Amino acid sequence: MNGKAVIILSGGIDSTTLLYDTASRGCEVSALTFIYGQKHEREIDSARAICGRMSVPHMVVDLSGLKPLLSGSALTDPGVDIPDAPETPGRYDTLKSTIVPNRNAIFLSIAVGYAVSSGAGAVLFGAHHSDRGVYPDCRAEFVKAFEAAERLATDMPELRIEAPYAAMDKSEIVGLGAGLGVPFGLAWSCYKGGDVHCGVCSSCRERKRAFVEAGIPDPTGYRA
């Protein structure tokens, strides 16, 4: 890949690795981070720090006006608790409370608009394989269909929308990122925000496990 690419950067491990990965392939990258009513903005600070470290253009887009529309998710709704899901076979049902309706399509469509006005030919995001059981908008077949629709919407038949890690486990992403020198200590995963990763929410558990499985030292300080 070459040319200009827009990366959707949450400030977590997957999208941070994707940013380093894409830049390492000679792409001119820029990053977009969204405020969409999530309960904490800790991950946005992480995204800013990561882009600062890499000296890449970064825009933080305030979509908090969407909060009243996208109710019911544990990530945005004060009335729904963040699940401390143990990693059991039934966890997918528990994790469904963390779905923000149509989030990836919303983020991707905005990123495509930005790609058009900034002359980029690709939009990339960091969905990975373990997301697919819970989040339908992280699946490769969605990404493919969305790319087809956006090529028509923009009259750009070469436009690419990709989730290069859609078939990879998080541990493989950690392994890849370690080889690229990704500063994992800057990346934020915890759903609960705060100063330190809680260590018990589903996102913290997944992060912990990824480092163990990859055999990479985990630089994260966890509360539990």
Added chain:
Amino acid sequence: MNGKAVIILSGGIDSTTLLYDTASRGCEVSALTFIYGQKHEREIDSARAICGRMSVPHMVVDLSGLKPLLSGSALTDPGVDIPDAPETPGRYDTLKSTIVPNRNAIFLSIAVGYAVSSGAGAVLFGAHHSDRGVYPDCRAEFVKAFEAAERLATDMPELRIEAPYAAMDKSEIVGLGAGLGVPFGLAWSCYKGGDVHCGVCSSCRERKRAFVEAGIPDPTGYRA
């Protein structure tokens, strides 16, 4: 059609007619209007007045945070003039300056998120046939492809995304709206805002012509 439907309402003639049309078919409608950095908010006042008249739920979504991303359009960028396009064969090129990159995909993806959280099974918008020469995201093939992608994104195989007027001219929409008692005087078309329709911008010219061609009295006061 029955059940609940979300209508994207700009406050213009097409989307207002669509709102009346869909409600007349027994649908429980709600409306979404977007602030996206357009140069005036006159059309948003119109959308509010129309929903008030119909007593339908209406949400105005502030996306003005997108303005720095979607630069270069005559509708949002202070550095680009609104074209006073005469209706000549070459007008499509002139009108391209009014494209806001990927606008319909952005609006539709947010409306789908709202449909999911409010239990609606359909999202409708008022693209019409004469839009298709200028705006690729008003074409039926885009709408179909976007519906396919969103069905995957939401795990809702029955979700419907439709532009029922995609094959109709604006004059046919005016004719349809007249039969439904649409209060055309409340609907706003002028790209320039203000108290009175300018009468010379491309949108005003198209509005004038639609009433003439439909043989319906035009209640609009035009400055020119």
